Amino acid sequence: MVLDKRRAHLLSIIQHSPDPVPTKELVARMNLSQRTIYYDLDQINSWLRTEGLEPIESQHGKGLFLPPDSKSKLMVSKDQSFEDWQYQLSKEEREVLIKASILLEEQDASMQRFMDLTSMSRGTIAKVIKDIKKEFREAGLHLYYKKGSGYRLNGPEEAKRTMLSTILATIFSHHDWQNVRNEVHRMIQPEADTWSQETEQRRMVREILYEAEKELGLTLTDEMVEILSLQILMIMKRIELHKYISVPEAEKEVLKQTEAYKAALHITNKLEVAFPDDEVCFITMNLLGSKVQQDNFNRYTEQELSGLKEVVQRMIHDFQLYSCVVFDDKQGLEENLISHIKPTFYRLKYGLSIANDLSDSIQTTYPDIFHLTKRVMRHLELYVGKVVPDEEAAYITLHFGGWLTKEKKKVETKFKALIVCENGIGTSNMLRTQLENLIAGLNVITTLSMRDYRTNEYEADIIFSTNYIKEKDIPVIHVPAILTNLEKERVMQRMNELFDSKPTEKNRTDLLMDVIKRYATVHEEDALKKELVQLLEQTTPTIKELRKPMLNELLTEQTIQLKDRVTDWEEAIKVASEPLVKQQSIRPDYVEAMITNVKELGPYIVIAPNIAIPHARPETGVEQLGMSFLRLEEPVYFSEKEKHRAQLIIVLAAIDNQTHLKALSQLTELLSNEGNIEKLIAANDQETVIELINQTIEV
Incomplete structure (x- = not known):
């Protein structure tokens, strides 16, 4: 009997959890019905028994757990899950293995080899090959079959390297793809057994990368070190096969001016293979595009950062404009974003892949912040001359989100915490913000890579880790990078168990x-x-999600006005605010604060021709979330310039940095259509405005 991928993943969740896992948590995490979960558990327990292991048990009122003896036998080392499960590969895993074999095993890429790798039938593989051929063709490569020799791939080495980079990024973004990782590792290093059993050569490359980090003044993410290690070993193999990459001379000159080139030289000079200059430049590209855990912002010269700094400043400016918020620590956000966008720029420039396994989760959990981030990405797209994919935008969403969701609290520190996270600066900061907002009195001292955690000693009351780690002297709570309400509930429950001195009630x-x-x-x-x-x-009662009202809940008959004219822009703001003052959503001093802002900061509230969104900080007079709409037949001017005139005045009264974002996102959608703007200006009654709002929400 074998476990398929789904059941292997289910077992892995229970295996890695230090506490019993409630069934409802498995239902949410696996996106399966409760009945399917129980059926899968029966199959898993049958497999465990055939392996001579104790089955999964249930603890009343707590959840499911794996007996300690079974858990220890499923571990090959103190920090890693076992990798020898014989489970059925998913369709995506099989396709990746076949592509890797074609690219890396040019003399052995045969139908029989594919069958051995994937356990698929000849007919099924033939269908997969058809899809792969198309993918290779789009990348500028030609896959064909040579009788007696197997499958062969023609095309530029640059295209092959790009494809290999994508494969490596994909493999490492799926932490449960141990079997695929093992096989690809063996394709590059035939003497290798499993990924967790490091070869001497791979260990040496990893140590050299650590030296390169010091030279560059940064810390790469743990995942990035592993990817680069395998990539350098892959380059060495390509060189041995006389498969060389070619970098244009002009680009080589640019690369040679970077600190990353010096680091690449340091790496290649320490290895036994002679690296041509183009290959050193290729390693330089990958170093420049690598995700970082920590970066020393001060090490960059003004010249190095001038272009990107301007891009980031424009992004922050527009994000504040579109979200109607003001970041308190704008300088901190700027440095944080530059540390991420610098490698993002190089990845886009050189066509390097990034696989973001959090992308879907980020878009689902923070749709409004993701939408705003996508809007401001145009500055980076103009700078690099390429479209920013959603995977990259999702990571940048975490940077904005981490700053946006910070709550200014003056609470006495009760718990000192550490975060162990290998996903980079943005993910660590977002997790930090989520936890500090969730747990009163929690102070995250620092965020660490797995490497730092293993090699150093730290003082703290609690550790939160996105990876499975064994506890030392400090208790550990394992968490995903993006906390759902269910995960937040589990964290709170675990914190109560660890630090609540009250006796536990009978369940x-x-x-x-x-x-x-x-x-x-x-x-x-x-x-x-x-x-x-x-x-x-x-x-069981759950943590309530922050309620974000829809646009049609805020803009109603009571808050929509249609007027012919006003005397000037000050009166426009006052008239537009009247419904909110009347319903006591804002105080009169909030109206004055909005007017003062325009006088001091200029007509920043005119976000597009004919549209102004006056707003001020919540503490200047907001009682509750509100929005009001004023249509003027005659435009009002916020400056002498034609572009600063407006006929649609929408007053926003936000209570924090988040609650208004859904309604604001829907308003943006409504106003992004020129036809809608014309209809709103021409509206004769409130019903027309409300109908347009409802149509936008329904789409």
Whole structure:
């Protein structure tokens, strides 16, 4: 019997959890029904028994857990899960393995080899090859079959390297792809066994990369070190096969001016293979495009940063404009963003791939912030001359989101915490913000890479880690990079267990059983307990999600006005604000604050021709979230310039940096259509405005 990928992943979740895992958590994380989860657990337990291991057990009122003996036997080292599971590969894993074989095993890329690698039939592989051929063709490569020799690939080495970079990035973004990682590792280093059993050569490359980090004054993410190690070993293999890359002379001259080129020379000079200058430049490109855990902002010269600094400043300016918020620590955000956007720029410039396994989760959890980030990415796109893919935009969303969701709290520190996260600066900061906002009195001292955690000693009350790590003297709570409400609830429960000195109450299941036994005869106590546990898990109170009202909840008949004219822009703001003052959403001093802002800062509130969105800080007079709409038949001018005239005045009264974002995003969608703007200006009644708003929301 073998485990398929889904069941292997389910077992991995339970294996890595230090606490019993509630069924409802598995339902949410796996996106499966409760019935399917229980069916899969039966199959997993059958597999465990055939392997001579104790099955998964259930702890009443807590969840599912793997007995310690089984857990320890499934571990090959103290920090890594076992990698020898024989599970059925997914379609994507099989395709990646076949592509890797074609690119790396040119003499062995045969139908039989593909069948051995993937356990697929000849017919199924033939269909996969058809899709792969198309993908290679789009990349400028030609895949063909040579009788007696197998599959061959023609085309420029540059295109092959790009494809290989994509494959490596994809493999390392899927942490449960141990089997694929093992196979690709063996393709590059035939003497290798599993990924966790490091070869001497790979260890040497990794150590040289650590030296290069010091030379560059930065710390790469743990994942990036592993990818670069394998990539350098792959380059060495390509050189041995006389497969060389070619870099244009002009580009080489640019690359040679960078500190990364010096680091690349340091790396290649320490290895036993002679690297041509073009290959040193290729390593330079990859170093420049690498994700960093920490970066020393002060090491960059003004000349190095001038262009990117201007891009980042424009992005921050527009983000504040579109979101109607002001970042308190703008300088900190600027430095944070530059540290991320610098490698992003080089990845885009040189066509280097990044696989972001958090992209979907980020877009789902923070859709409004992602939408705003996509809007401001145009500055980077203009600078680099390429479209920024969603995977890159999602990471940048985390930087804006981390700053946007920070809450200014003056709370006495109760718990000193560390975060161990290998996903880079943006992810670490977002996780830090989520945890500090969630747990009163939590102060995150620093964020660490796995490397730092293993090699240094730290003082803290609690550690939060996105990877499985064994506890030392400090308790560890394992968390995903993006916390769902369910995850937040689990974190709070674990914190209460660790730090709440009150005696634990008898769990609700046993209390219910006591009541039932007083009035009924229970024939199957274990079965009844199991049903009660499932019922209580479904009805356990959850952390409420921050409610973000829709645009049609804020702009109603009571807050929409249609007027012919006003005397000037000051009166326009006053008239537009009247409905909000009347319903006590704002105080009169908020109106004065908006007017003062325009006088001091200029007509920044005119975000587009004919559209102005007056707003000020919440503390200047906002009582509750509100928005009001004023249409003028005759435009009002916020300066002498034609571009600063407006006929649509939308007053925003935000209570924080987040609650208004959904409505604002919908307003942006409404006003991004020229036809809608014309209809709003021409509207004769409130119903027309409301109808346009509703149409936008429904789309």
